[in-house]
Amino acid sequence: MLKNYLKITLRNIGRYKTFSIINILGLTVGLTAFLGISLYITDEFSYDRFHSKIDRIYHVLTLPNGDEKDEKWAGVANKVGPTIAQEIPEAEKVARILYHNFGGDAFVSAGETRVVEKNLIWADPELLEILSIDLLKGKPGDVLKGANGVIISSAAARKYFGSEDPMGKVLLIDNKTELEVTGVFRDLPFHSRFDFQLIAPFQGSWAGRNNKQSWGNASFETLVLLQPGANAATVEKKMNVMIERNIPSEERWYALGLQALKDMHLYAADIQSDAGNAGDISQVKLLTGLSLIILIIASINYMNLSTAQSQRRQKEVGISKTLGASAVQLSRQFYTEASVFVLIAMVLSLTLFLVLLPVFNDLTYKHITDDFLYTAWFWAGFVSLWALLTLVSGSYPALYLSSFAPNKVLQRAATGSAGNVSVRKVLVVFQFTASVVLIAGTLVLYGQLEYVRNKKLGYQPEQVVAVSIGGADKKTQLEPLKLEYEKIPGVLKVALAQAFPGREASGRTMPSPGSNEERISISTNRAGAEVVDLLNIRLLAGTSLPVKAPGDTTTQVVLNKSAVDYLGMKPAEAVGEKIKIGGFQYPVEIAGVTEDFHFSSLHQPIGAYCFHNVPTESYNYLLVKVSAANLPATIARLEQTFVTAVPAAFDFVFLDQHMASLYQREQHLAKVILLFSGMAVFIACLGLYALASFMAEQRMKEIGIRKVLGASVTGIVGMLSRDFMRLVLIAFIIGAPLSYYLMSQWLESFTYRIEIGAGLYALSAFLIFAIAWITVGLESAKAAMANPVKSLKNE
Known part of the structure; x- marks a missing residue:
C-alpha cells in the first residue's frame, strides 16, 4: 500500500x-x-555549558543600592572572596578575577614580539578547580602558585612563541612585570563567556598586596563553587550577614547577590561588567x-x-x-x-x-x-x-x-466549495499578518539603530583617537609623549585620561547631603585639564580641572549636571563646594559643572559622572583630537612617535567607532531579522502567487468571455487582484497593532528611543501592498493578456 x-x-x-x-x-x-x-x-x-560543574558555579554580584532590582555590578570588593571561603561552609571553592587594567589593554613583549593583549586576567589558583580549563602543559596544582607565573592559551603560545616550546619562557607585561610561562591550556570554546588568553596569579597583581585588601573597591569578579546540594538563596543570605558583620553600617553601601554562571550570558544585560561576549x-x-x-x-x-x-x-x-x-x-x-x-x-x-x-x-x-x-x-x-x-x-x-x-x-x-475558499482566505490573512509584523518590526529596528547613530551625545567623539598607554612608564614617558604629540601637524589637542565615554571608568558612590545611608552610583574618570575642552563638553559653570602644581594635594572634580541635581544644587552654586565621594580619602572640591552627556550606551539613562585629578587610578589613554585633513598621515605620525618613545605595540581606537561597537549586538540582530523576515515574506508571496495562478486558471473561460465582450486588460487585472488586496488589507489591520505592541516592548530596553509613528506604518502599508500587488498582478496580467480564443475554442 x-x-x-x-x-x-x-x-x-x-x-x-x-x-x-x-x-x-x-x-x-x-x-x-x-x-x-x-x-x-x-x-x-x-x-559555558562545557564546564563540568556548571550547575554549582555562581557569580557574586554587588548591589550598590542593596536591591537586586536596581543597578548590579559584576565586580565585588577583593575581601569578599576570601571571607566567603572562610565563613560560609556551603562554598567549596572561591576564586577572584581581576581584568588587567580593569578591562584595559596589556602590552606584552616576548623577545622581539610585541602584542597588545586584551584578554589578560589575574586570578586565584582555585579558578582552575572551578572552571573546566584543560591544561595541556604544567601541573594543575602548581601553575598559579607564587607571584610570577602565567599560563597561556594554545593560541597565545603560537602568537608569542610560534612552534617553540613556551614552557619557562618569559613574558614582559607593560614593560615592568616579568612572568614565566608555567603552563599552557586548551583554547576556550567560542561559546564561553570568558575569553582568557593569559592567566596570571592574583597575588602577583597590585590587588594581591596586603595593603590593597578592602571592602570598598568593587573591581573583582568572584566565582563561587557551591557544595553539592547547597542552596544559592541560603548562601546569598549568609553573604549579606557576613557583610553586616565585617563592614560598619556607616561604610556599608552595598549588598551582595548571586547569579548562576550558566545564566550570565543571556541574563546579564543589566549587569555592569568588564567581560564581553x-x-x-x-x-x-x-x-x-x-x-x-x-x-x-x-x-x-x-x-x-x-x-x-x-x-x-x-x-x-x-x-x-x-x-x-x-x-x-x-x-x-x-x-x-x-x-x-x-x-x-x-x-x-x-x-x-x-x-x-x-x-x-x-x-x-x-x-x-x-x-x-x-x-x-x-x-x-x-x-x-x-x-x-x-x-x-x-x-x-x-x-x-x-x-x-x-x-x-x-x-x-x-x-469551489465555500468552505475551501474560506479556509484559504483565512490562511492568506494569517500569512500576511505575520508579514506585516515582520516588515514593521524590521523598520522599527533599523529606525532605532539610525536614531542611535545620529543621537547627539552631549560631546563630540568624531576625530578623537584614544591611544592606549598602559605600556608607558607613567613617570618618565607620559609627559614627554604628550608634548611630542602636541607638536604633530594635524593634532589639535591632547589629554591624559583613565577612560573615555563608552569605556567603563571607576564605579564609586556619592552620599546624599546630610545622609550617609542614601547614595547614588557615580562613574569617576581621572583625567587631565584639557579633557572637557577636547571632548567639547559644554561647561554650565566653573572651569575644567585645574592644572595641579607639584606637591598640590587639593582634589578637584568636574561633575555633570545629573550629579549636581542629586546634591540639590544649581550649577553656579555648586562651584567651590566640597563634597564626599566614596573611595576618595578627603572631601573633593567642585571646580566645574558640565552639561549631561552620554558616557554609556543609550540603553542606560545618564547617571552621575565626574572627571577628577586624584592619583587613585592610572592614566590608560592619551586622547588626541585630530584634524580630518590628511588623517592617515596623522595616524602614521602618532604611531611613529609612540613606538619611538615607548617600547610597546601601538594600539588606538576612534571614539565614534567605539561608541558604534556598543550597539554591535543590535546591529547583528538587525541583519539577522532583515534576512529571515525577507525569507518569510518571500514564502508568503510564493503562496499568494500560486493561489493567484490557480484562481486565474479556474476563471480562464470567464476571462475569455469578458475580453470578447470588450473588457480591458486593466479591468481584468483589477478584478482578479481585488479579492487578494482585501485579504492583505485585513492582514494589515490585524498586524499593525500587533507589531506596535511587540516593538514597543523591545524598545523598552533603550532608555532613549524612537517613537513609533504613523509614518512608519504608512511605509509598512506601502511595502506590503506593493509586494502583494506585484505578486498577484504579474499572474493576473498574464491571464488577462492571454488569447481568449484558446480558452473558448472547446465551448
Whole structure:
C-alpha cells in the first residue's frame, strides 16, 4: 500500500510541476531559515555549558543600592572572596578575577614580539578547580602558585612563541612585570563567556598586596563553587550577614547577590561588567518567535496550495471512493504526499544551509560548524520535525480531500466549495499578518539603530583617537609623549585620561547631603585639564580641572549636571563646594559643572559622572583630537612617535567607532531579522502567487468571455487582484497593532528611543501592498493578456 501511495505522489509531482516546485521551494526556504535560527539559539543557550560543574558555579554580584532590582555590578570588593571561603561552609571553592587594567589593554613583549593583549586576567589558583580549563602543559596544582607565573592559551603560545616550546619562557607585561610561562591550556570554546588568553596569579597583581585588601573597591569578579546540594538563596543570605558583620553600617553601601554562571550570558544585560561576549534573552525570544512564524507560514503555504488543487483532484478522489477506498486510506495517501514533500524540502534545506554556513557565520558573528550533524539530538529533532510538519501540513488537505462524497464529485457539484475558499482566505490573512509584523518590526529596528547613530551625545567623539598607554612608564614617558604629540601637524589637542565615554571608568558612590545611608552610583574618570575642552563638553559653570602644581594635594572634580541635581544644587552654586565621594580619602572640591552627556550606551539613562585629578587610578589613554585633513598621515605620525618613545605595540581606537561597537549586538540582530523576515515574506508571496495562478486558471473561460465582450486588460487585472488586496488589507489591520505592541516592548530596553509613528506604518502599508500587488498582478496580467480564443475554442 505504501509503495502505491509513493507512486501516486511521484506521479502527481510530475503532473503538477509548477505547484510542486512552489510547494517544495516554500518549505525549503522556510526550513532553511528555521534551521539557521534554531542553531543560533542553541549556540546562545550552550554558553559555558562545557564546564563540568556548571550547575554549582555562581557569580557574586554587588548591589550598590542593596536591591537586586536596581543597578548590579559584576565586580565585588577583593575581601569578599576570601571571607566567603572562610565563613560560609556551603562554598567549596572561591576564586577572584581581576581584568588587567580593569578591562584595559596589556602590552606584552616576548623577545622581539610585541602584542597588545586584551584578554589578560589575574586570578586565584582555585579558578582552575572551578572552571573546566584543560591544561595541556604544567601541573594543575602548581601553575598559579607564587607571584610570577602565567599560563597561556594554545593560541597565545603560537602568537608569542610560534612552534617553540613556551614552557619557562618569559613574558614582559607593560614593560615592568616579568612572568614565566608555567603552563599552557586548551583554547576556550567560542561559546564561553570568558575569553582568557593569559592567566596570571592574583597575588602577583597590585590587588594581591596586603595593603590593597578592602571592602570598598568593587573591581573583582568572584566565582563561587557551591557544595553539592547547597542552596544559592541560603548562601546569598549568609553573604549579606557576613557583610553586616565585617563592614560598619556607616561604610556599608552595598549588598551582595548571586547569579548562576550558566545564566550570565543571556541574563546579564543589566549587569555592569568588564567581560564581553554578552547575549540577551530578549533577542533570543524574538528570534524564537521569528523561527516559529516562518515555520507556520511555510506549513500554511503547503496547506493552501494543496487545498487549492482540490478541484483538480476531486475526480481522482471520487473514482477512488467508488472503487472502495475509505476515507482513512485516502487520508494516508495525502499524509504520505505531505511527508514526501516535507522530506524533500528538509534534505534540500539542510544541503542549502551547509553551503551557506560560512555566509551565515559572517552575518551572525557565530562559529557554528557542521559538527551538529554528528549529534543524536539533531537527528532526533530532524525526525520529530519531519513528523510534526507532515502532521500539520497534511492535516487539512487529508481531512478535506478525503471527505468528498463520490456522487457529488462525479457530478461536478463540489467545485469551489465555500468552505475551501474560506479556509484559504483565512490562511492568506494569517500569512500576511505575520508579514506585516515582520516588515514593521524590521523598520522599527533599523529606525532605532539610525536614531542611535545620529543621537547627539552631549560631546563630540568624531576625530578623537584614544591611544592606549598602559605600556608607558607613567613617570618618565607620559609627559614627554604628550608634548611630542602636541607638536604633530594635524593634532589639535591632547589629554591624559583613565577612560573615555563608552569605556567603563571607576564605579564609586556619592552620599546624599546630610545622609550617609542614601547614595547614588557615580562613574569617576581621572583625567587631565584639557579633557572637557577636547571632548567639547559644554561647561554650565566653573572651569575644567585645574592644572595641579607639584606637591598640590587639593582634589578637584568636574561633575555633570545629573550629579549636581542629586546634591540639590544649581550649577553656579555648586562651584567651590566640597563634597564626599566614596573611595576618595578627603572631601573633593567642585571646580566645574558640565552639561549631561552620554558616557554609556543609550540603553542606560545618564547617571552621575565626574572627571577628577586624584592619583587613585592610572592614566590608560592619551586622547588626541585630530584634524580630518590628511588623517592617515596623522595616524602614521602618532604611531611613529609612540613606538619611538615607548617600547610597546601601538594600539588606538576612534571614539565614534567605539561608541558604534556598543550597539554591535543590535546591529547583528538587525541583519539577522532583515534576512529571515525577507525569507518569510518571500514564502508568503510564493503562496499568494500560486493561489493567484490557480484562481486565474479556474476563471480562464470567464476571462475569455469578458475580453470578447470588450473588457480591458486593466479591468481584468483589477478584478482578479481585488479579492487578494482585501485579504492583505485585513492582514494589515490585524498586524499593525500587533507589531506596535511587540516593538514597543523591545524598545523598552533603550532608555532613549524612537517613537513609533504613523509614518512608519504608512511605509509598512506601502511595502506590503506593493509586494502583494506585484505578486498577484504579474499572474493576473498574464491571464488577462492571454488569447481568449484558446480558452473558448472547446465551448
